[in-house]
Amino acid sequence: MTAEPLTPTEIERRLGDLPGWALEGSRLTRTFRLPSHFAAAALTVHIAQIQDELNHHSELTLGYDTVALAVHTHDAGGAVTEKDLRLAARVAAAAPAHGAA
Numbered sequence: 001m002t003a004e005p006l007t008p009t010e011i012e013r014r015l016g017d018l019p020g021w022a023l024e025g026s027r028l029t030r031t032f033r034l035p036s037h038f039a040a041a042a043l044t045v046h047i048a049q050i051q052d053e054l055n056h057h058s059e060l061t062l063g064y065d066t067v068a069l070a071v072h073t074h075d076a077g078g079a080v081t082e083k084d085l086r087l088a089a090r091v092a093a094a095a096p097a098h099g100a101a
């Protein structure tokens with residue numbers, strides 16, 4: 001799949017379908033809050049599984065009861081591409097089952 005940089009306007013439009021996600025610099029970011037540290041750790045493992053499946057990987061940070069992601073596409077010079085939005089959508093769909101808000 002080609003990874004074309006998306007324009008900031010297009011990214012902001014698409015973020016309308018991804019509540020809580022933001023464009024910070026040239027990365028899509030999101031921080032989830034979880035009911036416990038163990039729930040947060042479980043979410044990171046679930047995200048790792050999704051990332052391997054998509055062959056697209058965020059910077060993924062486990063806190064005490066938080067999980068933070070920042071993602072961009074190295075193959076597109078560090079821009080945000082369709083691959084990042086696809087990963088964000090998969091993570092957004094998986095997170096609620098872990099109690100994420």
Ligand SMILES: C[C@H](O)[C@H](O)[C@H]1CNC2=NC(N)=NC(=O)C2=N1
Nearest residue numbers: 055056057058072073074075076
């Ligand atoms: C060879 C392989 O496709 C790559 O290195 C993948 C793996 N995961 C990746 N993850 C992210 N975030 N950006 C990439 O460009 C990328 N490239």
